[in-house]
Amino acid sequence: MSQPITPIIEDGRLIVCAGPGGVGKTTTAAALGLQAALRGRRCIVLTIDPAKRLANSLGLNRLTNEPQRIEFNGQGEEDPGGLWAMMLDQTETFEELLRRNAPDSASLERSRSNDIYRLMSTTLHGIQEYAALEKLHELYTSGDFDLVVLDTPPTANALDFLDAPKRLRRFFDRRVMKWFLPDDQRSTGLVSRFINPGTVVLKLLRRFLGDSFVDELVEFFDTFQYLQETLEERGELIEYILSDVRTHFLVVTSPDPRRIDEAFHFRDKLSSLQQEVTAFLVNRVTPPFDEEDLEGLGPEDLQRVRRADAAPLEAPDALLDAMGEHYAALARLARRDRHSLQRLADAVGQDAVQSIPVLGEDVHSIDQLRTLGSFMTSQGDA
Amino acid sequence: MIASLDDNRLIFVTGKGGVGKSTVTAALARGLARRGERTLVVETDVFSAMDGLLDIELGDHEMVDVEPDLQAINLKASECVVEAMARLIPSERIVRTLLGNRIAQTFFEAAPGVNQFAMLEKVRDLHAEVDEQGEPKWDHIVVDLPASGHAVTFLSVASTFRNMIKVGPVAEAAGKVADIVDDRSVSSIVAVCLPEEMPVNETVELDGKLRDALGRGLDVVLANMVHRPPLDGQAARDFDLLVDSLEGAGSMVDALLGRGADGTGAHRIRRIIAGLQLADDWHRRDLHHLKRLRESLEVDVYDIPVFYESDGLSVARRMIDFLDRETRPEPQSLAS
Numbered sequence: 068m069s070q071p072i073t074p075i076i077e078d079g080r081l082i083v084c085a086g087p088g089g090v091g092k093t094t095t096a097a098a099l100g101l102q103a104a105l106r107g108r109r110c111i112v113l114t115i116d117p118a119k120r121l122a123n124s125l126g127l128n129r130l131t132n133e134p135q136r137i138e139f140n141g142q143g144e145e146d147p148g149g150l151w152a153m154m155l156d157q158t159e160t161f162e163e164l165l166r167r168n169a170p171d172s173a174s175l176e177r178s179r180s181n182d183i184y185r186l187m188s189t190t191l192h193g194i195q196e197y198a199a200l201e202k203l204h205e206l207y208t209s210g211d212f213d214l215v216v217l218d219t220p221p222t223a224n225a226l227d228f229l230d231a232p233k234r235l236r237r238f239f240d241r242r243v244m245k246w247f248l249p250d251d252q253r254s255t256g257l258v259s260r261f262i263n264p265g266t267v268v269l270k271l272l273r274r275f276l277g278d279s280f281v282d283e284l285v286e287f288f289d290t291f292q293y294l295q296e297t298l299e300e301r302g303e304l305i306e307y308i309l310s311d312v313r314t315h316f317l318v319v320t321s322p323d324p325r326r327i328d329e330a331f332h333f334r335d336k337l338s339s340l341q342q343e344v345t346a347f348l349v350n351r352v353t354p355p356f357d358e359e360d361l362e363g364l365g366p367e368d369l370q371r372v373r374r375a376d377a378a379p380l381e382a383p384d385a386l387l388d389a390m391g392e393h394y395a396a397l398a399r400l401a402r403r404d405r406h407s408l409q410r411l412a413d414a415v416g417q418d419a420v421q422s423i424p425v426l427g428e429d430v431h432s433i434d435q436l437r438t439l440g441s442f443m444t445s446q447g448d449a
Numbered sequence: 450m451i452a453s454l455d456d457n458r459l460i461f462v463t464g465k466g467g468v469g470k471s472t473v474t475a476a477l478a479r480g481l482a483r484r485g486e487r488t489l490v491v492e493t494d495v496f497s498a499m500d501g502l503l504d505i506e507l508g509d510h511e512m513v514d515v516e517p518d519l520q521a522i523n524l525k526a527s528e529c530v531v532e533a534m535a536r537l538i539p540s541e542r543i544v545r546t547l548l549g550n551r552i553a554q555t556f557f558e559a560a561p562g563v564n565q566f567a568m569l570e571k572v573r574d575l576h577a578e579v580d581e582q583g584e585p586k587w588d589h590i591v592v593d594l595p596a597s598g599h600a601v602t603f604l605s606v607a608s609t610f611r612n613m614i615k616v617g618p619v620a621e622a623a624g625k626v627a628d629i630v631d632d633r634s635v636s637s638i639v640a641v642c643l644p645e646e647m648p649v650n651e652t653v654e655l656d657g658k659l660r661d662a663l664g665r666g667l668d669v670v671l672a673n674m675v676h677r678p679p680l681d682g683q684a685a686r687d688f689d690l691l692v693d694s695l696e697g698a699g700s701m702v703d704a705l706l707g708r709g710a711d712g713t714g715a716h717r718i719r720r721i722i723a724g725l726q727l728a729d730d731w732h733r734r735d736l737h738h739l740k741r742l743r744e745s746l747e748v749d750v751y752d753i754p755v756f757y758e759s760d761g762l763s764v765a766r767r768m769i770d771f772l773d774r775e776t777r778p779e780p781q782s783l784a785s
Contacts, residue, residue: 089467268547
């Protein structure tokens with residue numbers, strides 16, 4: 068069986084980790100990044116999850132909107148590779164976008180004080196996904212990193228970010244904008260003003276949204292006209308990045324049957340966006356416990372694994388029964404997991420599936436990340 | 450059942466993705482319905498998990514009967530927008546004009562917050578619905594919210610709209626929705642959590658963010674998939690003795706993964722021991738994180754055990770039975 072993960076961390080330029088929540092996606096992204104760094108690559112892991120989780124797995128208190136270098140044992144001074152991580156701050160990223168593109172400081176000020184802008188940049192998602200792409204673009208083109216690993220939010224709309232440029236461009240669509248800009252030169256003529264359907268719509272909007280809100284909206288569109296071009300340009304670049312052959316989509320999931328169903332959902336969603344999944348990482352797979360292990364065991368087998376001088380057990384028969392009962396439950400869980408893996412492999416091909424066993428504690432140190440990563444890139448099956 | 454949830458007709462359920470939020474939603478709703486409370490499960494335009502959990506086929510924006518006293522609906526955001534416009538805009542002519550205008554449609558699709566607001570406005574409308582006797586149509590409406598990262602945004606969209614729009618029918622409607630969401634005596638917010646590092650952190654964060662955004666925190670936390678100790682009493686003491694007296698220091702990972710296994714009794718025993726040690730690690734980890742959760746929040750935390758079932762429906766059934774028995778007024782900690 069070939070191993071699907073190693074080639075992409077060795078050669079990829081962008082790895083997008085998608086998948087349902089609660090399967091260790093952020094940790095997986097960090098572990099992939101570390102594996103790339105250990106192979107001499109300069110890798111940055113970008114998380115756009117609103118919760119501060121990546122920092123936890125990297126042993127940091129917090130991550131910022133700027134790349135932070137992660138120190139790890141065994142990294143020599145002269146090693147070419149390195150690991151960086153950052154967490155997206157959507158407000159900050161959107162601010163940067165404005166600062167870079169505003170034609171003058173007055174429009175920048177107006178942008179900031181506009182209620183609708185504040186709503187867009189802080190409260191509502193969509194802009195968050197867009198901001199992530201903005202940051203992704205910046206990191207991708209900076210030349211500082213060989214590989215960007217992007218962790219996506221763990222929601223049903225996680226792949227919204229692929230639509231984000233299109234959505235925002237629609238929002239800033241010239242046809243939409245021009246209704247809100249009564250002084251627009253494009254519609255100076257009395258006739259065109261008169262038949263502009265926007266004029267009608269604007270009047271209607273005033274009636275049910277109120278004058279002050281609509282005025283604010285008009286100001287918003289007026290102020291943000293300059294973003295239109297930038298958004299178009301970015302949208303195209305990002306579409307280019309996502310379609311590059313060195314861009315890979317990983318679906319991270321767990322063997323829980325519901326999460327496998329969700330993994331299929333992610334695959335279908337990606338496929339509708341003309342993207343293919345390079346590999347499915349199945350995390351937290353129960354070790355291959357088997358009810359057969361319990362057959363024909365007796366208390367004497369307990370003695371066989373003990374030191375000869377060990378004190379006798381109080382009630383070895385009862386112990387063996389109690390152990391057997393709990394082990395049988397674990398074996399049922401293992402069987403469920405094997406079934407899930409088989410179902411996934413049947414649908415997407417064995418070569419596209421990599422399983423990672425669950426072996427104990429939560430991962431919250433670099434060493435644990437390294438162990439996790441070694442399972443991702445190993446041939447051995449869980 | 451959890452007593453404090455009986456008081457409010459509207460129950461919002463959220464939690465980090467993958468903690469079993471939908472399973473708990475289904476179990477809570479079924480538990481309520483089983484006691485004769487007319488209950489509605491609402492999903493918010495998602496890839497619905499309810500089909501498997503409630504054994505139904507849930508179409509888009511279509512009310513489905515699950516069993517007597519239990520109905521479910523997966524709201525479709527675009528339908529909610531159309532319905533909200535019809536409710537909020539007094540003139541049918543205006544609604545028709547807006548709906549018939551492609552540019553206006555584009556605007557409503559792309560504008561931030563419109564979908565979320567329209568869905569909450571729909572929930573408010575369902576909450577206000579009455580039967581022939583003029584009584585509320587549902588005793589309980591259980592809303593499966595987006596995962597916690599987006600839940601605060603979702604729940605605060607009404608007050609954002611109210612503050613932004615200020616006057617007119619939409620502002621008024623936003624105010625009404627915000628009043629429901631912000632009022633602890635009208636709606637409860639339940640977070641589902643796992644006894645793990647990140648889910649606990651996120652639940653604590655969620656409570657803080659809700660307080661900041663809505664002026665209210667969580668009402669109940671349900672800690673899901675709590676591992677009980679694999680052994681207890683004499684067996685636990687003998688097991689410790691057994692582990693302490695193992696001959697040779699074989700790697701636990703090797704034993705777990707069955708490396709070098711030759712099928713002999715000794716090898717199998719080693720693997721069984723490793724399996725139970727793993728289960729005991731899970732239990733200890735759970736204890737640690739549950740303690741942290743309880744210390745960080747001034748909210749009732751109830752534990753739900755892990756069920757080793759292979760499909761969602763069976764897990765939901767076991768959970769309903771468990772919650773049904775859980776009639777004690779005090780929150781229980783299973784792991785202690």
